[in-house]
Amino acid sequence: MKILQEKNTHPNMVNSSILESLMNQTSITPNMFVEYTRWTLIFLIVVGFGFFICFIVMIFNAFFKSPRLRDSARYVLFLYMLINDIFFISLGFYLLLTAVYGVKIPVPLCYFLYTLSSITFRVTPYNLAAMALEQYVAICHPLHHVLFCTTNRAHAAFTAICSMLTIPYAVELYVMISSLTNIFNLYIVCRQEFLLVNPVQYVIRSANLILCFSSVAFIILVTYIKISLVAHRVSSKSSSASKAGRTVMLHAIQLLLCMASILSMLTESLPIKQFEVLPTANFLVFTCLPRFLSPVIYGVRDETLREHMKRSLPRWFCNIFGSNKEKVSR
Template structure:
C-alpha cells in the first residue's frame, strides 16, 4: 500500500515538474516573441526603415530569432507531450531550427560589416550598402544555411533505408543525425561558420576602434558602433554555448546525477531562450529612431484604448 502511495506521489511530482518547466519555456517564448513582434510591427508600419540597410538586417535578425525560438519551444514541449515524432516531420523541424540557428551568427557578421562601412567608409556607404544588396545578402545567408543543413538529410538518405523516414523517433539532432558522417559534418561546418564570423567581428571591431581615434571620424557614432559590435560578440558567445551544451551535460550530470533534469533545462533556457532577448536590447532600445517610433505607436495605442 505504501509503495503504491509513494509511486502515485512520484508520478504527481514528475508531472508537476514537467508542467512547471514547460510553462516557464512557453511563457518566456511567448513573451520574447511578443516583444520582438512589436518591433516587427513598428518596422512594417514605418517606411523610413525600409530605406536603410542596418534596419533591414536588424529586422531580419528579429524575425529569424522569432522563428528559431518558436521551433525550439515546440521541440521542447514535444519531448514531453509527444516524445516520438515522425522522422520526416522531425527532419523538417530540425532543418528550420538549424537554419535559423546558423543564420544568427552570419546575420551578426553582416550587421558588423555594415557598421564598419558606415563608420570607416561613410562616403561609400550609400553605394555599397544598398537596399537591393542587403536583401541579396539575406538571401545568401539563407541559401548557405540551407545547403549546410540539407547535407545532414542527404547523409541520412544515403546511410539509412527509406523506411527510416516513416518511423518515429525522439526529435533531437543527436538522435536523428546519429551517423559518424553527420557528426564529422557538424563539427566541420560549425568550426568554419564560427571562425568566419569571429574573424569578421574582431576585424570590424578594431577597424572601428582605430577609426574612433582619428580626427576625421564622428567619435560618438564610432563609439556607438564599437559598442554594438562588442554586443554582437556577446550575443555570439551565447550562440556558441549551444555547441558546448552536450559537453557541459556530460561533465555536470555525473557530478549531480539527481539534478539531471534541472541541468538540461537550465542549459536550454540559457542557450536557446534567453539569447533571443538580446536582439531587441542591442538595437531596439539603443537606437533612437526605433525608440521614437516605439513611443509614437505606444501613445497611439494608449489613446485608442482609452476611447
C-alpha cells in the same frame, strides 16, 4: 485448520497491502514533483515568449511607420534577425515538447524540422556578421555606403545566408540516404542523436558549427578593430565611429548569447540523467533567455529605434510615465 491459517495470514496480507500502497504513494510523489517543475518551466517559456512577441510587435510597428528605418539596411537585417528568432524558438519549443513527452514522428518530418531548427540557429550569427560589416562600410568607407548598403542588398544577403546554410544539411541527407538504412521508414522521438546513422554526419555537424562561430567571430573582431582605429583618429567620444564601435561590440555580446545554446549540449551529456527536467531548463536558460535579451538590448540602446518605439507606445502608457516624471520634478 484451514480457518486458522486463513485467520493467521489475513493480518499479514493486510499489512503487506498497506505497505504496497505506501510505497506506491512515495513513488508517485517524485514524479509529480518533476511534472510540476517541468510545467512551471514551460509556463515561464510561454510567458517569456509572449513578452518577446509584444516587444517585436512594437519594433515592427516602428519599422513600418518610419521611412528612415525601412530604407536602412541595418534595420532590415535586424528585422530579419527577429523573424528568424521567432521561428527558431517556436521550432525548438515544439521539438522540446515532442522529445520530453516521447511523441514519435516520421523520420523525414523529424529531419525536416531538425534542419529548419539548425538553420535558424545559425542564421543569427551570420546576420550579426552582416550587420557588423554594414557598420564597417558606413564608418571606414562612407562614400561607398550608399552604393553597397542598400535594402535590396540586405534582402539578397539574408537570402544568400539561408541558401548557404542549407548546403551542409543537403550533404548530410545524402550521407544518410547512401548509408543503405531503413531509418526513413521509422517513427522516432525527434532528437539530433537519433538521426545519426553514419559517423560522417558528426564530422559535418561539428565542422559546420565551428566554421559558423569562428568565421563570425573573426568578422566581428576585424570590423571592431578597424572601426576603433577610425574612432581613435577622430578622437571624439560622441563621434559616429565611436558609436559604431560600441554597436559592433554589442554584436559580439549577442554572438556570445547565441553561443550559450551550445552549453545545453554539454550539460545534457553530463551523467545526471535522473534529472528529468534538465532539457526543459536548458531550453529556457540557454536558448530562450539569450534570444529574449538580444533584441531588447539592441532595441533599447539604439537611439533611432528607441525614439520610434516610444511613438508607437499606447498613449495611456506614455501618460503614466509622463505623470511620474512630473511628480519627480515637483
